[in-house]
Amino acid sequence: xKKLVLIVIDGLTPAxxxxxxxxxxxxALRFLMSRGEYRRAVxxxxxxxxxCLSSIATGAHPDVHEIPHLVWYHRGERRLVEYxxxxxxxxxxGTTRTIRDVIFNLNEEHLSKSAVTVFEALExxxxxxxxxxxxxxRGPARHAPLVPWLTRPAYGPSRxxxxxxxxxxxxxxxxxVRTRARGSVDEYARLVGRWLVTRxxxxxxxxxxxxxxxxxxxTGPEDAQAALAHADRAIATLLEAAGGPxxxxxxxxxxxxxDHGQTRVERAAHLxxxxxxxxxxxxxxxxxxxLAVTASNRAGxxxxxxxxxxxxxxxxxxxxxxxxxVLFQEDGSVVARLDGKELGFAPSADGWETRGAxxxxxxxxxxxxxxxxxxxxxxxDLVVSAAPGVEFADLGGRHHVGGGSHGSLEAGDSxxxxxxxxxxxxxxxxxxxxxxxxxxxGVSHER
Numbered sequence: 455x456k457k458l459v460l461i462v463i464d465g466l467t468p469a470x471x472x473x474x475x476x477x478x479x480x481x482a483l484r485f486l487m488s489r490g491e492y493r494r495a496v497x498x499x500x501x502x503x504x505x506c507l508s509s510i511a512t513g514a515h516p517d518v519h520e521i522p523h524l525v526w527y528h529r530g531e532r533r534l535v536e537y538x539x540x541x542x543x544x545x546x547x548g549t550t551r552t553i554r555d556v557i558f559n560l561n562e563e564h565l566s567k568s569a570v571t572v573f574e575a576l577e578x579x580x581x582x583x584x585x586x587x588x589x590x591x592r593g594p595a596r597h598a599p600l601v602p603w604l605t606r607p608a609y610g611p612s613r614x615x616x617x618x619x620x621x622x623x624x625x626x627x628x629x630x631v632r633t634r635a636r637g638s639v640d641e642y643a644r645l646v647g648r649w650l651v652t653r654x655x656x657x658x659x660x661x662x663x664x665x666x667x668x669x670x671x672x673t674g675p676e677d678a679q680a681a682l683a684h685a686d687r688a689i690a691t692l693l694e695a696a697g698g699p700x701x702x703x704x705x706x707x708x709x710x711x712x713d714h715g716q717t718r719v720e721r722a723a724h725l726x727x728x729x730x731x732x733x734x735x736x737x738x739x740x741x742x743x744x745l746a747v748t749a750s751n752r753a754g755x756x757x758x759x760x761x762x763x764x765x766x767x768x769x770x771x772x773x774x775x776x777x778x779x780v781l782f783q784e785d786g787s788v789v790a791r792l793d794g795k796e797l798g799f800a801p802s803a804d805g806w807e808t809r810g811a812x813x814x815x816x817x818x819x820x821x822x823x824x825x826x827x828x829x830x831x832x833x834x835d836l837v838v839s840a841a842p843g844v845e846f847a848d849l850g851g852r853h854h855v856g857g858g859s860h861g862s863l864e865a866g867d868s869x870x871x872x873x874x875x876x877x878x879x880x881x882x883x884x885x886x887x888x889x890x891x892x893x894x895x896g897v898s899h900e901r
Contacts, residue, residue: 458891470682471871511590657895
């Protein structure tokens with residue numbers, strides 16, 4: 455049985471990968487594509503990085519892992535959780551609190567205890583797992599921080615490298631967060647990956663490369679070739695560290711995917727504006743709020759707070775005319791509403807029982823993904839999938855107009871490339887990645 459490497463290129467679209475291997479200077483990706491089986495696969499919803507990486511790590515949608523969004527309202531603690539939409543959003547949510555949420559709480563408190571990560575499952579069977587910069591990293595090994603302003607340990611895989619904050623081994627890699635526009639995080643991953651492969655120091659490795667998504671947000675998914683070349687160089691270094699591409703594939707099976715797609719942003723919208731006349735939650739306004747609205751990228755959530763004067767249906771009707779898909783629960787079903795038209799749906803023995811406009815929600819696996827998003831106990835009473843070309847401004851008022859974004863049900867946000875070399879047929883969904891990894895190692899998949 456070969457060891458296995460999972461490569462995740464954040465935000466890479468299928469179209470970009472398919473074009474690049476034909477036209478661009480990406481020799482490592484071209485080699486892997488020539489040796490493997492490829493397909494377009496589907497992510498989860500909302501198609502935002504913390505949600506998607508949690509789905510990859512646990513093999514489950516948000517109804518199981520319970521990470522709902524990039525920014526959300528914590529009902530138990532009556533506060534906003536922000537995982538880093540922008541520097542402005544971090545300041546608005548509280549910088550210290552955000553740092554704790556991103557680095558620690560996502561894994562230790564927000565990620566459901568009933569979900570099992572791939573690191574937990576494999577390490578329980580005596581296998582050595584490794585992760586480079588993986589956001590959803592929960593595992594059994596204790597790691598002390600390397601910087602003086604952090605005093606709390608993290609619990610992850612045996613070999614754990616998290617943006618220089620936690621490093622299980624001394625690799626000589628430089629600081630990760632230096633010049634994101636020049637690919638410094640992927641450069642850090644490249645050198646850590648070389649160290650790991652040179653020593654054959656794992657059974658399973660998650661090699662996460664986030665800089666493509668950063669560049670695509672700025673320029674749009676069609677114009678981030680330089681960032682993809684940086685990612686390709688990082689992958690090429692893995693191959694070279696094993697003695698060459700052929701030698702690498704003799705030692706390792708490979709799965710390669712992205713966590714979500716991206717689409718171009720033409721216009722920004724402020725989701726809060728639809729709820730004028732209601733008192734909205736913000737830091738410091740105490741218990742008087744009726745509604746919490748959390749939005750970032752191309753998805754938003756609306757939470758009815760105690761004393762809210764309007765039902766979920768009435769709140770959804772406020773968004774008519776904006777071309778957003780609004781999802782809410784009613785009488786045991788989920789209702790999708792788009793400019794006054796509705797589709798109700800619920801699971802049945804034969805798949806899905808539906809009523810209303812059948813062509814309202816036609817995106818890939820839309821019913822399953824929407825149902826799972828709303829079944830998450832941390833989700834809002836309304837989940838909003840932005841109209842094509844529209845991005846919701848975040849807590850700091852930031853957006854990516856002129857660049858790319860993601861988060862909605864739309865196909866461009868939801869489709870991801872999926873490549874398998876020596877690990878069976880490529881999975882059809884990102885939630886199938888961890889089950890495939892566990893099958894590869896002969897480990898049962900339990901939740």
